Every structure is written in structure tokens, then in C-alpha cells.
Amino acid sequence: MSLQDLKQFDPFQEWTDGYVRYIYSAEDKNAQRHLSGWAMRNTNNHNCQILKKSCLGVVLCSRTCSSPDGSRLQLRPAICDKARGKQQKKLCPLCSAPLELVPCRGHSGYPVTNFWRVDGRAIFFQAKGVHDHPRPESKSETEARRSSVKRRVNSPPFGLKRRIMDTQLPGPALLPCVDSLEQPYPQTYPQTYPPFAAEPYYSSHNALGEAPPPLHKPANPRLYVGRHGYELQSYISPPNYPPAHSVSVLLLFVLFVSPAPFLEIRVPVS
């Protein structure tokens, strides 16, 4: 990554929230895979140029139980419908209550959406909506737990082999699976926002549309009121903003080439 790249591209944001846009390097592996900490599933927007994903929410214990250390179960919803159906039939590993899928309604009552577009040099990202639910496990956490469970199941309960594995594998991989399912509670939600609605940033003409006036960046991209019940929780980790040293500008000539979104580029300031 060159110095120019650092000025032009944003570092990858795993937990984007709010109405934000980022521009990643085309070499960014996470961006290439259209990754997100949130459980995002592909959705058809009938536009081959733009990949659209929508948030599946989070799987919680229906009894909202908490473990001794105060953490709560916050599972990553399975992406495919069939797997998610099975997942919801399972019971809470802490209290055996049924699990509950909390849907995302962060974008005008609809799930938060992410949009991706590649243009060769850069990968353009845009998010719409403020997640009104706790974070699920990240994808890497879920994968790590899966392989951990697999190892545990495959290893014989007695004998030399097991002892060898216990000494070879690092601690976290052998911990009970519930240990990695939980996150400290309370979690953080946006909640200090005015009951505002409407799309403030983009041309209504297209989804990732013409960039807004460069200096029109919102003071706070989290504009929607969260789900009832989280109002009193404070917002701890600040939302991510594009770097101050860069700014999006509209390339006027592109307007005559393509009506597609993600048309803006980023140029260094000063």
C-alpha cells in the first residue's frame, strides 16, 4: 500500500453503521469479499454493476439470559435461509430457552443495506440505515467457533491422541463454545438522535448516486431512532467517518457516460 493509497483509500471498516460511504483499495481483501461484521445477505437489485446486501439482524436468547460475567448470547444469523431455519430451532446454550431471531429494521423499517461497486482501482461502499439490534458474532468469530467445535467433536474422548491435542492447540480454540458466543453487555446503540427521517445524502435518482456536495458530510450519519428498548443505552464506540484528509468530488463528465452510482472519486485535500 503506497502513500498515495493511504491518502486515497479508507481503511477497511468491519462494523459500518449509519449512512456512510467508504472507498477501499481494489487490493483490499476484505473489501474484495464484500465483508461485514454484520450478517449481510445478498439481495437482488437487478443491477449487475452494484452488489446489494441486506442485514439479517442477530440471534438472541429469547429469555435474554446472561452468563455470570454479564455477557449475553449474540449469535450470527446463518446467511442461507435453510441454515438459518435450523439455527433458530436450537436452544440457548446458557439457559436452554429457544433462540430468537431479531430482524434488522434500521432503514425505514427495512433491513440496513450495503452496496458495493468495483471500478478497477477502487471498491466503493455505501451503507444505508442504522442497525437497531446488537452486533452478532463477526464472521471470523463464527468460523473460529465452528472449527473449534469440529475439532472437539472429532477428537476421541480418551487416550493419547486427546492429550496431544490438548497440549498442541491454543487455549481459545478449546474453550467451551459458549465462551465465544457472547459479548459484554450492555452493548452500544445509537440513541441520541432526533426523530429524523428521509434520505439526506444522495440523489434519489440512484442508489449510490451522484455524490453529495463534498463538504456536505453529515455531522452524524446515524439518523434513525433505534428499536424501542434500547433508548436508554448510551453510544460508546463512535461511528466511523471517512478520513478528514480526503473528500469526495463529483466527476461531471461521468454523468454523460453512465448513470450508475458510485461515480465519485476521492482526491487529497491540500
Add this chain to the structure above:
DNA sequence: TATTGCGGGGTTT
């Protein structure tokens, strides 16, 4: 087994 992206088809405004 699950994830990912694609695309046909549908509803609503």
C-alpha cells in the same frame, strides 16, 4: 454443510 453471488420473478408506490 454453509457462504456467496446471480438472476428470474413478484409486489407496491
Add this chain to the structure above:
DNA sequence: AAACCCCGCAATA
């Protein structure tokens, strides 16, 4: 036309 949605398929891991 623009946004939503659901569904199944195929490639991949």
C-alpha cells in the same frame, strides 16, 4: 421506474 421482497441455482470452501 424504483425499492422492496422471495426463491432456486451453481460455484466454492
